[in-house]
Amino acid sequence: MRPKSGLPKRKALRRMPKFTYGFRDNPETKAYRHPTLQPGASVPQEWPTVLSFFSGCGGMDLGFLGGFKFLGQLYEALPLRIVHAYDNNEKAVETYKLNIADDASVVDLSTADLTAFPAVDILCGGFPCQDFSSCGHKLGLKGHRGELYTVMRDYMRIHQPKIVVGENVPHLERMHGGEVLRKIQSELEEVGYRFKLWRMCCPDYGLPQSRTRLFFVGVRNDLPGFPEMPTITQILGRVTIDDAINDLVRVEDESVPNQSQYFVATKATAGAGQGDQKSEAGQLAYTVRANSKARVHFHYSLDRRLTVRESARLQSFPDEFVFPHATSANIMEIGNAVPPIIGHHVAKAITDYFHQKLTVVRPIKSQTSLVGAAER
Numbered sequence: 515m516r517p518k519s520g521l522p523k524r525k526a527l528r529r530m531p532k533f534t535y536g537f538r539d540n541p542e543t544k545a546y547r548h549p550t551l552q553p554g555a556s557v558p559q560e561w562p563t564v565l566s567f568f569s570g571c572g573g574m575d576l577g578f579l580g581g582f583k584f585l586g587q588l589y590e591a592l593p594l595r596i597v598h599a600y601d602n603n604e605k606a607v608e609t610y611k612l613n614i615a616d617d618a619s620v621v622d623l624s625t626a627d628l629t630a631f632p633a634v635d636i637l638c639g640g641f642p643c644q645d646f647s648s649c650g651h652k653l654g655l656k657g658h659r660g661e662l663y664t665v666m667r668d669y670m671r672i673h674q675p676k677i678v679v680g681e682n683v684p685h686l687e688r689m690h691g692g693e694v695l696r697k698i699q700s701e702l703e704e705v706g707y708r709f710k711l712w713r714m715c716c717p718d719y720g721l722p723q724s725r726t727r728l729f730f731v732g733v734r735n736d737l738p739g740f741p742e743m744p745t746i747t748q749i750l751g752r753v754t755i756d757d758a759i760n761d762l763v764r765v766e767d768e769s770v771p772n773q774s775q776y777f778v779a780t781k782a783t784a785g786a787g788q789g790d791q792k793s794e795a796g797q798l799a800y801t802v803r804a805n806s807k808a809r810v811h812f813h814y815s816l817d818r819r820l821t822v823r824e825s826a827r828l829q830s831f832p833d834e835f836v837f838p839h840a841t842s843a844n845i846m847e848i849g850n851a852v853p854p855i856i857g858h859h860v861a862k863a864i865t866d867y868f869h870q871k872l873t874v875v876r877p878i879k880s881q882t883s884l885v886g887a888a889e890r
């Protein structure tokens with residue numbers, strides 16, 4: 515089929531992408547990346563500690579740390595320390611280590627001995643959502659992956675972190691008339707917490723993609739107050755798909771990492787936003803999904819599906835955050851991720867709460883000498 519753009523038809527990258535740097539050691543990110551990603555830097559002991567469950571490639575974790583740029587905007591580094599991250603997917607952990615930190619392990623959390631895990635201030639985890647997703651088999655709590663919130667509950671019972679942030683798909687609210695959600699929330703509350711649900715429509719916070727996520731935010735019962743849900747940032751309008759990826763239209767090589775990587779596919783068809791559809795310029799992108807190539811939408815002006823980099827942009831990953839695997843594994847990691855800018859809004863609300871209600875956490879701006887020290 516002749517490309518509508520008039521540009522020559524492209525072949526997908528068959529080789530594995532190769533990179534000199536991940537986000538954590540790219541010279542371009544050095545001036546602003548998080549202090550814990552600076553070689554040799556030490557951070558103040560009073561910064562709250564975080565443990566990351568079901569960390570995937572680290573979308574939520576990058577958001578929690580902050581210190582990255584997306585579409586020219588700096589998302590400031592936040593006063594938090596991620597102690598360790600856990601996921602059972604080897605490739606996702608490789609991506610995490612390449613871009614964020616070595617403190618990540620391949621672990622099946624459903625069988626792990628949680629008593630041996632470190633105690634921290636904040637537990638976060640996007641527990642797997644396939645059994646709750648509107649596109650999945652909707653097994654709910656009967657599905658093996660639907661039970662994994664119990665790992666977070668068990669950690670909470672043993673180690674009693676001050677704050678808990680769980681993340682899932684909005685469909686969870688509607689399953690079995692809300693029964694699934696009530697059961698999860700009551701089990702999490704039974705171990706000594708009170709929870710609120712934050713339903714975040716991601717385009718309201720600058721994501722160029724139609725995506726809503728449900729955050730379970732919990733505070734230990736003996737602690738005062740509650741974090742404030744982040745306020746909407748996009749009062750003046752939303753960021754569209756072409757705002758986010760139009761500069762990549764003529765980039766066919768790896769001068770922008772992962773931009774030559776995409777699924778070869780026949781042509782776009784009409785659908786219900788579930789894949790095989792052509793994106794529309796001037797609109798939000800369809801939801802970036804974690805599974806097969808048929809879920810990756812077509813470009814709005816080119817005769818091909820979106821590339822790995824374009825998908826990563828739509829999820830708000832900075833271009834320095836690289837994906838080292840084959841297209842399918844990379845798309846899986848990207849589609850599974852909490853968009854970093856959304857994780858950042860949530861984490862900012864949590865650090866503000868810590869600062870105001872729990873401990874005096876010095877704001878990160880007063881830590882610039884620390885970054886400077888690392889650079890020297």
Ligand SMILES: C[S@@+](CC[C@H](N)C(=O)[O-])C[C@H]1O[C@@H](n2cnc3c(N)ncnc32)[C@H](O)[C@@H]1O
Pocket residue numbers: 568569570571572573574575600601602603606621622623624639640641642643662847850851852853
């Ligand atoms: C929705 S994704 C989380 C993505 C992550 N929060 C991010 O922002 O990149 C769920 C993750 O749970 C992991 N997972 C599924 N079952 C697991 C298990 N039994 N133990 C550990 N990790 C598991 C999957 O590999 C997947 O990366």
